[in-house]
Amino acid sequence: MKYLNHITEAIGNTPLVKLNNVTKGIKPTILAKVEYLNPGNSVKDRMAVKMIEDAEKAGVLKPGGTIIEGTSGNTGMGLALAAIAKGYKCIFTLADKQSKEKMDILRAVGAEVVVCPTNVSPDHPDSYYSVAKRLNEEIPNSFYPNQYDNMSNWAAHYESTGPEIWEQTEGKVTHFITGVGTGGTVTGISRYLKEQNPELITVGIDTYGSVFKKYKETGIFDENEIYSYATEGIGEDILPKNVDFDVIDLFLKVTDKDGAVMTRRLAKEEGLFVGWSCGTAVHGALEYARENNLTEDDVIVVLLPDHGTRYLGKIYNDDWMRAQGYID
């Protein structure tokens, strides 16, 4: 019989899918790494399982323990699936800007969800970072993975996603483009791909309101760059240890609106019912290809982190899109 012992064994080996319609007038081949086909519907399943397994090996996560994490939703889902497989409890802190669907999904897989205000600084006691840290101190036998600074995060992508992309493209990938949040995805994949081909160019997609682009270009952490924005999962007001600026050649910023509009186009024109940061990454990839005169010989891999169901009340809701001024 062919079966898996648990749904977490279905993580990884996601397909690369060619974009055919939103790419009209663009010369390079653009291939999307469709990460919503992971069982938790996001790229984060990969690193969530590795953070848990590495913590078990290090003895910091013990039987019957509680996993406490600050998440924009997707890491929580991956952690919850692994926690079910292994018998742990989960408590997740989320900023209130995250979509309601993400909170409901986490509750559906048995997690406790604590909603925290978005518009406070990371060191404010009510921020979702601080609340996660505090709960970890208060609750006995609890484990705080801290995806921002946990090196198992980038390592998961170095071990799985990077090699998958290299093999699927038969080494022909010339550019890798992805949104940057904790940085685990970009750092793990780019580090692996650049080891295979040092000429490969990696573009990190950033949001307006995030510190990454300016930091890469000037080395300055500029607090004036920080303001709240709507795109979920990418951009930061901190410098996570998982972001290795040396393996990211440049950052491109994409507006909330451009990302949202492209997300809807991916669903309608490519049949890819994906999340917001996916449209953001594809918009950035097309802009990069156009502005840098890439040719038919170039192969861009753009990573699509999650699924459209998490944004039904936002991107895929016409009234919400109109209210934001994203569509007429």
Ligand SMILES: Cc1ncc(COP(=O)(O)O)c(C=O)c1O
């Ligand atoms: C929807 C979404 N896109 C992109 C990312 C960014 O991935 P990473 O944290 O590996 O940089 C995240 C991370 O939370 C996410 O939730």
